Amino acid sequence: MVVIQHSDFDLATEMEALTSAGSSGxxxxxxxxxxxxxxxxxxxTLQHYPGMTEKVLEKICASALQxxxxxxxxxxxxxxxxxxxxxxVFVGVSASHRHEAxxxxxxxxxxxxxxxxxxxxxxxxxxEAQASDTQRAERWLK
Numbered sequence: 538m539v540v541i542q543h544s545d546f547d548l549a550t551e552m553e554a555l556t557s558a559g560s561s562g563x564x565x566x567x568x569x570x571x572x573x574x575x576x577x578x579x580x581x582t583l584q585h586y587p588g589m590t591e592k593v594l595e596k597i598c599a600s601a602l603q604x605x606x607x608x609x610x611x612x613x614x615x616x617x618x619x620x621x622x623x624x625x626v627f628v629g630v631s632a633s634h635r636h637e638a639x640x641x642x643x644x645x646x647x648x649x650x651x652x653x654x655x656x657x658x659x660x661x662x663x664x665e666a667q668a669s670d671t672q673r674a675e676r677w678l679k
Contacts, residue, residue: 538610539594541585543617551611551627561608561631565638567646569626571619579660583616583625586654590614597648601630604644605637612645614655647673 538554548568556564571581598610611629619625628645632638650667651674657664 538612539591539598540613541587541590541594541616542613543615545615545624546613546627548624548627551613551629555609555611555629555631560633562633563635563638564629564631565635565642566627566629567642568624569646571621571623571625573621574659578621580621581619581623581625582658583614583619584656584658585614585616590654593653594649597645597652600648601641601645605630605632605641607632607637607641610641610645612649614649614653616655644677647677650674 548566552564552566555566573579594612594614598612601607601610608631609629611627613627615623615625626646626649628642628649630638630641630645632641647670650670
């Protein structure tokens with residue numbers, strides 16, 4: 538399941554949906570939050586390319602499902618104006634074993650950071666891609 542939305546999401550609801558598959562022995566989640574990057578509480582704005590963004594995220598999740606034996610994958614990404622402490626992204630996977638769940642969750646967030654068409658503005662400046670994000674993604678793509 539891939540969702541892009543303006544509204545917040547409930548972690549308990551997402552965990553329940555992820556773990557309701559009875560054969561899952563493990564679930565791993567990642568939640569990203571808005572940081573106080575300038576120590577002044579400046580809001581963050583996230584924009585995306587509607588239609589294309591969903592397709593890219595679905596492709597990333599499909600790739601994870603091919604690489605690992607997963608039961609469920611849930612990916613929620615927020616867009617719009619967000620405040621410090623707001624949740625931005627939820628990545629959750631369930632699998633029979635923890636090693637597959639950990640790897641798949643890490644893969645999804647690492648690839649998302651470099652391939653998904655999102656644009657982030659912190660205050661008045663647009664944020665450029667981080668070299669560290671590119672390096673993390675490249676290790677999966679080799």
